[in-house]
Amino acid sequence: MSVSFLSAAIDILGDISEVDLDEEQRIEKTATEPAETVEAKRGKGNVVEVESAPTGAVRPLFEIDRPPATRYLRLSALEVYREGGWALSESAEAVPYDGEEIPLDIRGYEIAEDVHFIVMPLVNLSGFVPATLSVRQLLFDGTLERYPELEAFSSPTPFTSPYEVYYARHEFSEAALREADLIYPDGCLEVPVELVGRLGSMASEIVGGASTPWEKLKAVEDYLKSNYEYDEEFEPAPPGVDPVEWFLFNEPRGVCTHFNSAFVLLARSIGIPARIVNGFIVKPYAENQIVMPKQAHVYAEAPFEGLGWITLDATPERFEERPQLGYKIQTVTNITGNDGVGVKGGHFGVYGTVSTLNGSAVDGLAVEVLLKVSKNETGVRCGLGEVREGLFSITCEASPDLEVGDYMLVAHSLGDAIYEESWSDPPIKIVAETQLLLEAPGRAHTGETIAFRCRLLDSSSGEPVGNMTLLMDIDGETYLLRTDSAGTVSMEHAFETEGNKAVALRFEDSDYYLGSSKALSIAVTAPSSIQNILDLLVTYPYNLILAATSAATGAVVVLVKRRGREHMPPVAVEEEAPEEELSDDYTVFTSYKEGIVKLFNHFYAAARRRYGGIGETLTPREFQRALLREINDAGVQALEDLVSAFEIANYSEVYPTKEDYERCMAAVDKLNELMEGEEGGKEETTA
Secondary structure, three states, rough: OOOOOHOOOOOOOOOOOOOOOOOOOOOOOOOOOOOOHHHHHHHOOOEOOOOOOOOOOOOOOOEEEEOOOEEEEEEEEEOOOOOOEEEEEOOOOEEEEEEEOOOOOOOOOOEEEEEEEHHHHHHOOOEEEOOOEEEEEEEEOOOEEEEEEOOOOEEEEEEEEEEEEEEHHHHEEEEHHHHHEOOOOOOOOOOOOHHHHHHHHHHHHHHHOOOOOHHHHHHHHHHHHHOOEEOOOOOOOOOOOOOOHHHHHOEEEEEEEHHHHHHHHHHHHOOOOOOEEEEEEOOOOOOOOOEEEHHHEEEEEEEEEEOEEEOOOOOOOOOHHOOOOOOOOOOEEEEEEEOOOOOOOOEEEEEEEEOOOOOOOOOOEEEEEEOOOOOOOOOEEEEEEEEEEEEEEEEOOOOOOOEEEEEEEEEEEEEOOOOEEEEEEEEEEEEEEEEEEEEOOEEEEEEEEEEEEEEEOOOOOOEEEOOOOEEEEEEEEEEEEEHOOEEEEEEEOOOOOOOEEEEEEEEEOOOOOOEEEEEEEEEEEEEHHHHHHHHHHHHOOOHHHHHHHHHHHHHHHHHHHHHHHOOOOOOOOOOOOOOOOOOOOHHOOOHHHHHHHHHHHHHHHHHHHOOOOOOOOOHHHHHHHHHOOOOOOOHHHHEEEHHHHHHHHOOOOOOOOHHHHHHHHHHHHHHHHHHHHHHHHHHHHOO
């Protein structure tokens, strides 16, 4: 795996040669190279070259929440120098890391502080993970390996989840540093044989009368800062000439890789172990900050007994890091173009410029894009980017958690040591896509009234959309429906003719909601002949004739029974078989669809036990009509709710919700209450 986490900007930044590492380092691995190939290269090929051209990547890399209390975030330590570049030692071994606390053995400090901060990736990262020295614990959602000798952590797979760093920050007195002895890790004293003589002579001259390792290291550091110039326009070494030797003796200009490579090799040439570290320069005490590719940095470390690895940096201050003389340059931020509408859960573009008051283009500032309802609120960050030659182009995300409505779109140039921050805030509208649900039985009889239940939802959040007009097309007619506060509306309809009937429901675009539609088909057939006869018999005047005939027949039967009773022999009376108990497995189900079907079947069986006139093989609507003859009108709506829900659950592809199931339970409770009341009334009448 690569030693630079920049090589993990997978799927976003493409080839790693396109990513700045302090606009100085060039990483050999590409983002698409298999991990096992890179693993095989470790310690054999150059990982960070001393000389490379700026590459120009501008995407923000990660965000730090809470002050890190250090200027340096590390990726990994590099110990092997060959052919103008630094690589991992082949002896570096990784162990699995599962978030356990790491014991530290640091002594002799004046101040020890426990620090906690959070790193939030803004691109896909993999490889070495930005952290610090003296990590006590790293909480990471994924697989990690730890390199104890390098004080580094690595992820074998890309990651975007935030992680937490807990570390101990130590401060040592100058006296403790001067008195400390060195320790000598393997691989930290090697210098190419062709360089050791010339560099050794130079280093000995630099340290002069310094007596302790710390004093010698500081002498070399100060010498490089004072006698060489930080300049990205350096003249590179000619072919065949080592870039560190060229920097020290021919071209006194360079970048951080020149300064700290020279520092490490000079220290080693006089017997002081040291190594290169690649990482980032950050703001120690910023509550929140965004880290850009241009902040990538190479520095150095030396090991001391009891103190651990101590950070040193021979790089002079870059222009943008130098303190300003009492003022910053004012900037002007303008959004010159943006998508006028952002859809929840989707993306929208924001484009603009950042310049000085006199119109000069600003370069390198980070720009965040915020959504605000009003000027005085904090707002919600939806995008990050960087100004390049006065221009920015940022792809922003409209979170599904946003409320729909009109917003102010704010571009905020964050400012730095040179430039002041500035703002721009045009309006933008946030809208939501919608989803329509339409519930109805899959089958019906001609002349039968069936119920349609409609629901309008915000598709990004699943929340109901209330007080909206829906249009339903049935049988060539269009009906206007209005959703209630729960986003639902119902209507009833009876088809007069047979056939497969198409039903279409639609919602047209409103101010803040995008339109949607839903359609279904209902198979409409004529009722059975038996049902037609039954329906006829219960209508006037046939119901009166049927009642009179039934009464006369009953009287004849009673008379015959009375006259024949005295001539009948005694008959043995058989005990009635005990009624079969109803199963309670209707309360166990794996979906609300199954639950509604079981609940209906349980209620059907209970009603048959109570009323002998209800047959075993009735259709749901036949059952409904039969039961309505036994209970009063107060149960009409409850029975309609129950039967309609059963038809939807049993005959359609629609999946009912918890709310639908609870409505059915309430209907059953209501019907049971009515049936209990009817039974009690009959008992009182009999008494």
